[in-house]
Amino acid sequence: MDTTQRTDQQRSADRRRRELLEAADRVVLRDGPQASMNAIAAEAGITKPILYRHFGDKGGLYAALAMRHTDALLDSLRAALDAPADRRERVEATLDTYLTAIELRPQVYRFLMHPAEGGQPGDAGFDVGKHSAPLLRRMGEELAQVIEERLDLGPGGQQLARVWGHGIVGMMHAAGDWWLGERPCSRAELVRSLADLLWGRLAAAGDRVGGPGF
Amino acid sequence: MDTTQRTDQQRSADRRRRELLEAADRVVLRDGPQASMNAIAAEAGITKPILYRHFGDKGGLYAALAMRHTDALLDSLRAALDAPADRRERVEATLDTYLTAIELRPQVYRFLMHPAEGGQPGDAGFDVGKHSAPLLRRMGEELAQVIEERLDLGPGGQQLARVWGHGIVGMMHAAGDWWLGERPCSRAELVRSLADLLWGRLAAAGDRVGGPGF
């Protein structure tokens, strides 16, 4: 039958695809985001054109690779966000989950944050207007949804939730990025500080001796 | 004299350098961050090696270019941050200044956020560990300093200020990036929403009907 044949081919193709992705994973883990198609092909024991047949172009491969890691990370984050605890604890657990992930695999993290650069041959642009990594966008949207369905924010709450979702994710990302580079404090301290920020301690803090003007 | 000669040469070199930077600026404004050295040289009416003599490599040119814009933007932000108004108003003015800047010149903004990719010739890496754009780092440090010298945060205040500086900058950046792509609301609304977030409205908001667990 056509269907069974198709299924067989499809299954084999999917298996191959997964093998290639795992090889690419290994290379990215080793070389970071500037891993070349040649290197990935070599790691997989094959040559370039096969990669291109499977993924179209470098952006396609990167997107597929990013999807895997993004899905995995989002699963962890959802778990932390859904834990049966009070709001502050859940926020802290979520921050900690994210920071732990980027701490464990900085190369993968670095890769995920780079969209795909720009195609440098004839093809110009590459989605002008999409600046940040898809991972950040997805995390932002996800968090926005959680905020909106769990909190009562009154009229305009949906938009507020989206702004906050992306804003909080950006805060987490930037702080984590800086922390990963300088390691100025422990992860727990960082988590506490960020949660404090979200809890309004900035607005509540007293002015210094000289008064508010200066 | 040696000094006068040197001065003349240096002045002419500086003038050239500025001209080249302005040409590069025009190209980046047009082509975004994937502007090629060839294109920049052509725009300046010269050829590649001259660029390399002036700036070393592409990273050098990009760094010089980024420095100009970063300095300009930071000046605007400092002005907003130093305005004689209460804290909330200053925060909102600063957010608005940043958002206005990225709204006016999205190409330049996009360029500033891309570190320098990775050197692809023999040279590997390119500062492994520095992920995000220098602009973000500088804004974060600057804000941290302002926070620390203006607010009384008790013991550990310096570290707290740095975390907050980078966190707030990241929040601003990510939200701005998302907003620039989707335009879901006016700039004023975005500013208000972000300030609300910093003022602890997330922590203060009431749970939805089903209770805190779900």
Next chain:
DNA sequence: GACTGCTGTTACCGCAAGTAACATGCACGT
């Protein structure tokens, strides 16, 4: 006039993305 130091050029290297064009193995329908 030779020397130095700058600006500018053409022509090249190396490398990575992406693409033909050709070769092979495996299942089918007849």
Next chain:
DNA sequence: ACGTGCATGTTACTTGCGGTAACAGCAGTC
């Protein structure tokens, strides 16, 4: 058994970019 499709794999190529010799004018200086 035999060609027909089709996916898999290869080598060898093109294009375009970053970066670098090597050489050509053209100031000023001794």
